[in-house]
Amino acid sequence: MQDLEHLDHDSLKGALEALLLVSTDAVPATELSKALGVAPSEAAGALAELAAEYSDANRGFQLREVAGGWRLFTHPAYHDAVERYVLSWDTRRLSQAALETLAVIAYHQPVTREGVKAVRGVNSDGVIGSLKEKGLVREVGRERDRSHAMQYGTTRRFLETFGLRSLRDLPPLEDFAPDEESKRFIRERLSGSAISSTLEEATADIEEEQELLGDAFAGDEAPGSSEEEADGAAADREGEAER
Numbered sequence: 001m002q003d004l005e006h007l008d009h010d011s012l013k014g015a016l017e018a019l020l021l022v023s024t025d026a027v028p029a030t031e032l033s034k035a036l037g038v039a040p041s042e043a044a045g046a047l048a049e050l051a052a053e054y055s056d057a058n059r060g061f062q063l064r065e066v067a068g069g070w071r072l073f074t075h076p077a078y079h080d081a082v083e084r085y086v087l088s089w090d091t092r093r094l095s096q097a098a099l100e101t102l103a104v105i106a107y108h109q110p111v112t113r114e115g116v117k118a119v120r121g122v123n124s125d126g127v128i129g130s131l132k133e134k135g136l137v138r139e140v141g142r143e144r145d146r147s148h149a150m151q152y153g154t155t156r157r158f159l160e161t162f163g164l165r166s167l168r169d170l171p172p173l174e175d176f177a178p179d180e181e182s183k184r185f186i187r188e189r190l191s192g193s194a195i196s197s198t199l200e201e202a203t204a205d206i207e208e209e210q211e212l213l214g215d216a217f218a219g220d221e222a223p224g225s226s227e228e229e230a231d232g233a234a235a236d237r238e239g240e241a242e243r
Helices: 010-023 029-036 040-056 076-087 096-108 111-118 125-133 157-163 182-190 190-222 228-240
Strands: 063-066 069-074 135-143 149-153
Touching: 010 040, 010 069, 010 228, 029 040, 029 063, 029 069, 029 111, 040 063, 096 111, 096 149, 111 125, 111 149, 125 135
Parallel strands: none
Antiparallel strands: 063 069, 135 149
8 A cells, every 4th residue: 555654646635535534524634634644735735626626527525614624515416315315314303493493593602592582482492402412502601690591502513514614604694584574573683682682671670660669668768757757756755754
C-alpha cells in the first residue's frame, strides 16, 4: 500500500473519500489532514475539488462543508426516494410537534421551555426531552433573572442533519408565511421582546396589583386610621381616669 505520508493528489482524494465514508459527523479539513499526514491547505483543496467533481458528474451524493467540517450528503434530486426508503425503517423520525418545537428553538435560541410554550401555545417539555435524546437540542445555560430557567439551543448534529454551515444559513422564517398578517405574527412572536416578555408581563401585572393593594392598605393606615384612633381612645380613657 502506498505510504500515506507521500500521497499524490489523486490518491489523497481517494483517501479523503474513504475517511468521509466511515465518518458519521462532519469532519474539519484540519482533522483529515492530520489523519493523512498532509498540510491542511492541501486537504482543503482536495475536498473542494471532490465537491466540484461530484456536482459536475451529477452523482447521487454531494460533498458539503457544514458545521465547520466536511460531510457526504445525498443529492437533493433524490430526496423523495431517500425519504420513502428511510421512513420505511426509521422509527426515530421527527413528529410534527417535534419539528415545530425544533423550529422555535432554532430561530429563537437560547430559549426556555416557557419561551417555546409561548410560541406553540402548548407544553413542550416532553418534546424538548425527545429532541435532547436525538442530539438535536442541548442545554446552553440559565436565564439571569430570578427564575434561573434552563435555556436550550441547537447542536452541531442539528446543523449536519439539515445541511447548514451555521445558523446564519437558516432561511428567513417569514418566507414560509402565507400572508402579511402571518408574517407580522411571526415577527412579533419570535422577536426577543415578545417571548421574553411573556413572564415579565405577568410579573408586572402582579407587581402592579400589589402596588394597588398596597395603596389601599396605606389608605386604611393613614392618619385617622383605626389603629391610631384606638390609641387615641385609649389615651382619652387614661386622661379621664386621672381626672
